[in-house]
Amino acid sequence: MSFLPLARPTIGDAELEGQARALRSGRLVLGPENEAFEAELCRITGAAHAVAVSSGTAALVAALRALELPPGSEVLVPAFTFPAPAHAVVSLGLDVVPVDVAPDTWNLDATSVARAIGPRTRGVIVVDQFGVPVDVVALGLPSEVRVVEDAACALGAELGGIASGRAGALGCLSFHPRKIVTTGEGGAVLTDDAALAAQVRAIRHHGQSAPGEFVLAGLNLRLGEAAAAVGRAQLARLPELLEHRALLAAAYVAALAAAGLAERAPVQAAPPGARRAWQTFALLLPEKPTRAEVIDRLRAHGIEAGPATYALHRIGSFAKRPRFDAATLPVADRLHDRSLALPLFFGMTESDVTRVVAELAAVLA
Ligand SMILES: Cc1ncc(COP(=O)(O)O)c(C=O)c1O
Structure with a gap:
């Protein structure tokens, strides 16, 4: 594969x-x-x-x-x-x-x-x-x-x-x-x-x-x-690139819902009326299993996944500075540990999406 x-x-x-x-x-x-x-x-x-x-x-x-x-x-x-x-x-x-x-x-x-x-x-x-x-x-x-x-x-x-x-x-x-x-x-x-x-x-x-x-x-x-x-x-080719990404994202959303994951692993939302650009497809994992376990399992099946991005108070450039404090930044803190980015690129197919979601559902089962 x-x-x-x-x-x-x-x-x-x-x-x-x-x-x-x-x-x-x-x-x-x-x-x-x-x-x-x-x-x-x-x-x-x-x-x-x-x-x-x-x-x-x-x-x-x-x-x-x-x-x-x-x-x-x-x-x-x-x-x-x-x-x-x-x-x-x-x-x-x-x-x-x-x-x-x-x-x-x-x-x-x-x-x-x-x-x-x-x-x-x-x-x-x-x-x-x-x-x-x-x-x-x-x-x-x-x-x-x-x-x-x-x-x-x-x-x-x-x-x-x-x-x-x-x-x-x-x-x-x-x-x-x-x-x-x-x-x-x-x-x-x-x-x-x-x-x-x-x-x-x-x-x-x-x-x-x-x-x-x-x-x-x-x-x-x-x-x-x-x-x-x-x-x-x-x-x-920007319209074509955007359209293909949106198609893949819609396939991800549908597959996650069909796998019963829409609430356990909610996808990053957009404000009403927004047209988003789908640069990354990312969701919030439940507390268990750990994200590292999810990433390892996907990798073992030939799928790259990773943290969506970082919380500033958790990285070396800002950690321990005044105001960079988990207590006042609880959402960023949670996303730092539990956000997950999944493959999304031009040329990926809807059956690739099905494969990713099937593996994700298996590791979250
Ligand atoms: C939100 C955001 N801002 C700025 C940058 C920096 O862009 P560049 O890598 O082109 O310097 C990135 C890059 O990943 C980013 O995600």
Whole structure:
């Protein structure tokens, strides 16, 4: 039986041809491939500006830095997330405040946000966890709190007619191989604000607003032309990629229900009216057997599974810091131990889904 990995990128002839075209052109950075890739991201999301960068993490650093939050500012971050947003805050010398997530959507919880806001709160990074768009309006944030939306996993998702990545002042995308579309490494910042877009462009390009005009102490966060060309080919098939993932997710939901697992192993939910991007298919395991036992059993049957992601207070970069405390972050703490991601990738079949659910049902029986 074939091995089913958690994820697998979809690279075809168009991506290979795009890369060759870019390399043969002799223009390897900041050229027509980047421009066309950015224009296509604007068309897809409706954003006025898109700035391609070297990774999703680079997008977060550039977006947050463009806001020029005063020293000593606190930035709220969901306590259950891949740590890149929290690490971006630390890299700018700002203070991370972890906030618990909702038990159904695994996105920021409005009550916990209200409790975490203090006199130094100036920003929040909201995360569209695994492609589930966060309801930013429902968070009821005060106007002085600037919002960066981490839509790393959510290209193609939307809520209330607003594309993921457009719910805050700036939005960040990732094109890592586990994301909806990939450029190898890559990312982008979306914004409707021309001044913020210009800041991000300068931060990306050694602080230059034009060749030789160094307006700030920037970095090199550029995306290469070959990677942008791959991204263009990926975006051309975005509807197909999203549709296939949604089909597989629906098959998972139906198979879990048929196996009597809908309540014992609930799937991460989306807010009403959301179109989610299904970057990851994840559920919450019951307390017994342990997740390690489930993962081992699936692996023995040729199926890769793993923790969906991490609780910040449980990883080395933040453990034991004040405010990073299991007692105040109970949902993130539980998800850290019991969330499970299952295989989901373009080219996987509905019978693969049936096989995964059958093994899962057997180990949970
Ligand atoms: C929610 C989230 N934000 C940011 C990142 C960082 O993206 P990248 O790996 O492209 O730097 C990831 C990556 O896994 C992520 O899941």
